[in-house]
Every structure is written in structure tokens, then in C-alpha cells.
Amino acid sequence: MIDATPLLKIAARRRLKALQAQDPAETQAAELMKLLRWARDTAFGRAHGFSNLRTVADFQRAVPIRSYEDFWSDWWQKPFPKHRNITSPGKTTWFAVTSGTTSGATKYIPVTDRMVAANKRAAIDVVTHHLANHPDSRPLSGRTFMMGGSTDLVEEAPGVFSGDLSGIAIKTQSLWTKPYAWPPTETALLEDWQEKLDRFVEDGFEQNIAIWTGVPSWMLILLERMQEVSDGRQPFPNLELLIHGGVAWDLYRERFAPFLKQTGVATREVYPASEGFIAVADRADGEGLRLIIDNGIFFEFVPLAELGSDNPTRHWAGTIEPGIDYAVVLSSCAGLYAYLLGDTVRFVDTSPPRLLITGRTSYMLSAFGEHLIxxxxxxxxxxxxxxxxxxIIEFSVGPVLSEGTGGKGGHVYIVETGNAADAGKLSADIDRALCQANDDYRAHRSGGTGMEAPVVRLVPEGSFRHWMASKGKLGGQHKVPRVISDPAKFAAMLDDFDRIAADQRR
Known part of the structure; x- marks a missing residue:
């Protein structure tokens, strides 16, 4: 295999120079105008007068914020899977299948050829920022291990396919990247995640892996399984870069630390979504993710406190402020316009825009008015x-209402640990930390009059894996839901864990 890193470094230097010259507001306004010209003759573009829109303000007046459910019912459902000139020009060939982690509802997100190209450019940006921070690294000296879901796609109509976004990425990968890609097709197609893990363990020691990308929880499971059977061998000895995203890294940092220290591997956080590639860390761990502002997406940000109001303020690169929790709204070359993504972010810089992911719009607890994000x-x-x-291996939290009157209740944390823990002390320390961080929570906990103390329920190691398997959500891009805001859904989850515990005792 040819080490193409020298060519990549030339491209990276050019890209970094272009990034340094960007004005965020000008770049984003230009990106929006490109999208409007591109989609003006679609059904959506004609209905919203795209041909007559000249400014960001024009767009915001003409196009209201919509959720996925709004797009599905009003624009996508009736013609599905044959989308032609609906919200994007021409025929839509690909649909990324995803689901809301708490709702479980299947979603079909359009993926246009333009979005495929945009995702490829974003992947180059990830390695560009890695090289800027680690100029001696050789990321193309080996293969890239994309630890995604099954790459098998469903043909919804002639020439129209749906499936995991990683499957779409494999089907549309550039010819020059194929020699660098791993795993092979026969492994990538496997639906059974346990079988796929076994294959990764079996073949992984023999592969020259330079880049490893995936969801930290599943990456860690594979790493631990490889270490169990290593017989003195080092998993991924030539690894240069570990790319992680999808869940908060803080929960996994300590458990990855021995491997990272032993190998000297660099990490880089990314913010991908089925709807588009949002941001990538351009600095050190924890310093925020740089918004990708010139890649087919126009971003808006609604203050979380205004979400759901009749006329929320719609900020963009020209008006964002640091320190405010925003809901992310995007318009993209996938044919989405003023689309409520469902994520919440907070900016640490505005030029260039750098953000921290603070959660999901659905990942809030306020059953008792506590307003926790x-x-x-x-x-x-x-x-x-x-x-x-x-x-901590995994955890989920949700509200539990008291059986008596008065609407009192509290939060229950289902916590899986890798070593011994005192549930009572965990509960008290969580309570104390939340009281310090959130005025509403502290007020409702004051004197125990509004909310009861949180309860930590410890579960045996492997419990969350069993639960995810029972839901058909092992591996790939599937993530454990951190917050279940619906009391009925959380009660069902507690019942599931009761059954899992009973099975483990047998």
C-alpha cells in the first residue's frame, strides 16, 4: 500500500490557508444563497419563493422551522421512495435510515449526491486538522477502520436505496480510498453485531490500521475483547488517529487512557449526523468543535429557552453569542430547509465558530420544572x-412519579459500573453537583418539597449491552439513551432491566 500522506499534507496546507481567510457571516450567507439557487425549481423551492429570496432575513421570513415529522408528513411521505424534485433537484438515490434514540421511530433522511460529496470533504477536514496539530503523523500509511453498522442496503424502488449511513458511505466511496478502507465487504455486510465483533477481533491484529473511527462505547467493547485474547500482541499497533463522535467523550476518556498512553494515539472528536457533517475539533481535546461553514449547510441557532415559541429568535453565524444553549437548525444540500436537528450546542468562540455539544432537545429532564439539560x-x-x-460504563436517567398525590417524584439513574460503587454516595454526589449547576433543580430540591432525592440503581456489567440487544440496537451508530424524559417510557425501561437482572441470576 502506498503511503499517500505527503499528498494529503499538500491538500491540508491549502485547506488550512482557505480556512484562515474565512469570514463566518459572509461564508454562511453565501452558502445559503447557493442552496436557494440550487433548489429554486423544486416543489419546496417554488412553494417558498426561493427565486425571490436575497438575504438571510428573507429566508427566515419565508421558511418556518420544521421538524423531521413535519417534513415527512408534508413533503416526503407521499412520494417516498420516489423523490424527484421534491426538496432537492432531480432524483434522490439514497436515504439514511436512523431513529430517535428515545422514540425509536424510524426516519428516512434524504442523502443527495451533493451531500455525499460534502461528507467526503468533511472527512478530509478531520484529517487536515489532525495534521495541523500533529504534523509528523502519517494517517495514510495504513487502512481506515470505519466501525459502522451493516453496509447492506435495501432497494426501496429501482435505483433507490436505504440503510445505515455507513453503508451509503461505502457504496459511494471514491476509487482512491478503497485500498485504504477496512473491513472487507463480507464483514461489513454482517447484520449480527456479535458475529461482526468476533470477525473484527479475529482479523484486527493482522491489519495495518492507521485511522479508527466510530462510537466510543462500541470501540471500547472491541478494544477490551482484543486485549482479552491479545497474547501479548498490541491491538492496532500502527494506529495514528482515533476519531470519535456521537456520545460525550468524558464518560469514556479514562477507560481509553491506558491504550492511548501506551500507543501515543491522537484523538479527534467529530460531530456527524445523518443530516450532514456539522463540526470537527480543530484544536486540543475539550476546546470546542469548529463549525464547517462552507460545505453545503447553512446553520441557524435558536435559544433553547425559546424553542417551541411561536416566533423564536433565529441566530446564525452573524449573530451567535458564546455561553448560550442553542437548538441547532440547518438547511442543507440534502434538501432540508430550516430543519430542527434535535441537538443542543453552546459556543465557546464565534470567529471561527466553535461549539460544545450540550445534548438533545429531547434529552432534557423537566418533569418537575427542574429544567436539566x-x-x-x-x-x-x-x-x-x-x-x-x-x-462508569453506561447510564440512563429518567423521571419516576410518586404513587401518592401531589405530583412529587424524582430521578432514577440506571448505572452500570466496571468496579465496586456505593449507590448512596453516587446519588448524593450527583444531587450536590446538580444543585450547584442548576438553580431550578436546586429550588425544587430545597427542603425536599418539590422533588425527592435522586436514586441510583446499580446494574451488573453487561446489562446495557443486553438491553440494547433486546431492542435490536447492538453496534454501529446505535447509542444508549442518556435521558428518557417520558415517564412511561422510562418505566418500561426499568421493567426491561428487572427482566435482564432476573435472567442474569438464573
Whole structure:
């Protein structure tokens, strides 16, 4: 295999120079105008007068914010799977199949050829920023291991396919990247995640893997399984770059630390979605992810406090402010316009825009008026775990209402640990951290009059894996839901874990 890193470094230097010259507001306004010209003759473009829109303000007046459900019912469902000139020009060949982690509802997200090309450019950006921080690295000296879901696609209509986004990426990969890609097709097509893991373990020691990308939870499972059978061999000894995204890294950083220290592997966080590639870390770990502002997506940001109001403020690159929790809204070359993504972010810089992912719009707990966001909950769990050196493997939290009258209740945390833990101390430390971080939570916990103290329910190691398997969501891009805001759904989850515990005792 030819080490193409020298060519990549030339392209990276050019890209970095272009990034340094960008003005965020000008770049994003130009990106929006490109999208409007591109889609003006589609059914959606004609209905919203794209030909007459000249400014960001024009667009915001003409196109209301919509959720996936709005797009599906109003524009996509009736012609599906034969989309032609609906929200994007020409025929839509690909649909990424995804689901809301808490809702479980299957979604079909259009993926146009333009979006395929945009995702490829974003992947180059990831390695570009890696090289800027690690100029001696050789990321194309070996293969890239994309630890995704099954690459098998369903033919919904002649020439129209749906499936996991990683499957679409494999089917549309550029010829020059194929020699660098791993695993082979026969492994990538496997539906059974346990069988796929076995194959990864079996073949992984023999492969020259330079880049490894995936969801940290599943990457860690594979790494631990490889270490169990290593017989002195080092998993991925030539690894240069570990790319992670999809879930908060803080929960996994400590467990990856021995491997990273031993190998000297660099990490880089990314923010991908089925709807488009949003951002990538351009600096060190924890310093924010740089918004990709010139790649077929126009971004808007609605203050979380205004989400759901009749006329929310729609900020963009020209008006964003640091320190505010925003819901992400995007318009893209996949044929999405003012689309509510479902994620929440907070900016740490505005020029260039760098953000922290703070959670999901659905990942909020406010059954009792406590208004907790996902990042506050995850931070509190991490603080509590560190206080007693507990290794958190996975956790989920949800509201539980008291059986009596008055609407009182509290939060129950289902927590899987890798070592011994004191549930009572975890509960007290989580409670204390949340009281310090959130005024509404502290007010509702004051004197125990509004909310009861949180309860930590420890479950045996492997419990979350069993639960995900029972839902058909092992591996790939599937993630454990951190927050279940619906009391009925969370009660069902608790029942599931009761059955799993009973099975494990047998």
C-alpha cells in the first residue's frame, strides 16, 4: 500500500490557508444563497419563493422551522421512495435510515449526491486538522477502520436505496480510498453485531490500521475483547488517529487512557449526523468543535429557552453569542430547509465558530420544572464517579412519579459500573453537583418539597449491552439513551432491566 500522506499534507496546507481567510457571516450567507439557487425549481423551492429570496432575513421570513415529522408528513411521505424534485433537484438515490434514540421511530433522511460529496470533504477536514496539530503523523500509511453498522442496503424502488449511513458511505466511496478502507465487504455486510465483533477481533491484529473511527462505547467493547485474547500482541499497533463522535467523550476518556498512553494515539472528536457533517475539533481535546461553514449547510441557532415559541429568535453565524444553549437548525444540500436537528450546542468562540455539544432537545429532564439539560446531567454523573473512583460504563436517567398525590417524584439513574460503587454516595454526589449547576433543580430540591432525592440503581456489567440487544440496537451508530424524559417510557425501561437482572441470576 502506498503511503499517500505527503499528498494529503499538500491538500491540508491549502485547506488550512482557505480556512484562515474565512469570514463566518459572509461564508454562511453565501452558502445559503447557493442552496436557494440550487433548489429554486423544486416543489419546496417554488412553494417558498426561493427565486425571490436575497438575504438571510428573507429566508427566515419565508421558511418556518420544521421538524423531521413535519417534513415527512408534508413533503416526503407521499412520494417516498420516489423523490424527484421534491426538496432537492432531480432524483434522490439514497436515504439514511436512523431513529430517535428515545422514540425509536424510524426516519428516512434524504442523502443527495451533493451531500455525499460534502461528507467526503468533511472527512478530509478531520484529517487536515489532525495534521495541523500533529504534523509528523502519517494517517495514510495504513487502512481506515470505519466501525459502522451493516453496509447492506435495501432497494426501496429501482435505483433507490436505504440503510445505515455507513453503508451509503461505502457504496459511494471514491476509487482512491478503497485500498485504504477496512473491513472487507463480507464483514461489513454482517447484520449480527456479535458475529461482526468476533470477525473484527479475529482479523484486527493482522491489519495495518492507521485511522479508527466510530462510537466510543462500541470501540471500547472491541478494544477490551482484543486485549482479552491479545497474547501479548498490541491491538492496532500502527494506529495514528482515533476519531470519535456521537456520545460525550468524558464518560469514556479514562477507560481509553491506558491504550492511548501506551500507543501515543491522537484523538479527534467529530460531530456527524445523518443530516450532514456539522463540526470537527480543530484544536486540543475539550476546546470546542469548529463549525464547517462552507460545505453545503447553512446553520441557524435558536435559544433553547425559546424553542417551541411561536416566533423564536433565529441566530446564525452573524449573530451567535458564546455561553448560550442553542437548538441547532440547518438547511442543507440534502434538501432540508430550516430543519430542527434535535441537538443542543453552546459556543465557546464565534470567529471561527466553535461549539460544545450540550445534548438533545429531547434529552432534557423537566418533569418537575427542574429544567436539566443533558450536559449538566453527564457532568454531574462524572463528578460523582470521580469522587469515589468509580468507572462508569453506561447510564440512563429518567423521571419516576410518586404513587401518592401531589405530583412529587424524582430521578432514577440506571448505572452500570466496571468496579465496586456505593449507590448512596453516587446519588448524593450527583444531587450536590446538580444543585450547584442548576438553580431550578436546586429550588425544587430545597427542603425536599418539590422533588425527592435522586436514586441510583446499580446494574451488573453487561446489562446495557443486553438491553440494547433486546431492542435490536447492538453496534454501529446505535447509542444508549442518556435521558428518557417520558415517564412511561422510562418505566418500561426499568421493567426491561428487572427482566435482564432476573435472567442474569438464573
Amino acid at each position: 443533558g450536559s449538566e446531567i453527564e457532568r454531574a454523573v462524572n463528578v460523582a464517579a470521580q469522587a469515589q473512583s468509580v468507572q
